[in-house]
Amino acid sequence: MFTAKNKGRLAIGAAAVGVALALSGCASGDPLDTGSGSAGDSETISIGSQAYYSNEIIAEIYAQALENAGFTVDRQFNIGQRDAYLPSLENGDIDLFPEYSGNLLQFYDAETTATTAADVSAALADALPAGLTVLDEATATDQDSYNVTAKFAADNNLKSLADLANVTTPLTLGGNAELEERPYGPAGLLATYGATVGFSATGDTTVEDLIAGTINIANVYSGDPRIQTEDLVTL
DSSP states (O other), X not given: OOGGGGOOEEEEEETTOHHHHHHHHHHTSOTTOOOSOOOOTTXXXXXXXXXXXXHHHHHHHHHHHHXXXXXXXXXXXXXXXXXXXXXXXXXXXXXXXEEEHHHHHHHHOTTXXXXXXXXXXXXXXXXXXXXXXXXXXXXXXXXXXXXXXXXXXXXXXXXXGGXXXXXXXXXXXXXXXXXXXXXXXXXXXXXXXXXXXXXXXXXXXXXXXXXXXXXXXXXXXXXXXXXXXXXXXXX
């Protein structure tokens, strides 16, 4: 299994910021349980998010939980990808950021062999640069998943990623631009399943392109409701 299939949702924050560490006590259970304490209005926590709707939703959940606990929150949402926001996190401009443990580990350690959630968490804690720490994983997940249309699955007898190697139609995978170089992208599909797959950087239109037929495999985050509403088949 690819690391991405075992990742959980978590937040990372600057270790020197006490509130980011204090929130970890809530993250292991109910992240919205603020307890009976009050932080006062003098504390301001800066929370960032990726330029993706589900990541922004998680960031907003953390923001509202902190506000309910009495903190002032500075929202810096829709920043971009890791090369854009991690420097801001490392230098203290951002205090807290929702993240994906598998992909974040691969960002810092491209040669990692961790696959289970527990191994990924342990390896990530060791791989992070000084000054950053990982809070407890939330129970909710939003992970990469490869999807095809129901018709394409039926026409090609597709039930799993391993079945892609038997498809005679040229395969094109669509997703965010960085997917092309990810270990579980086209190279990973070839190495693990023997499936030769082209790539198209479809970004925000990935599902639309899949339905239109310009690609035939789509990397869709598992929390996307269109997997259900468009009757997609997850491999």
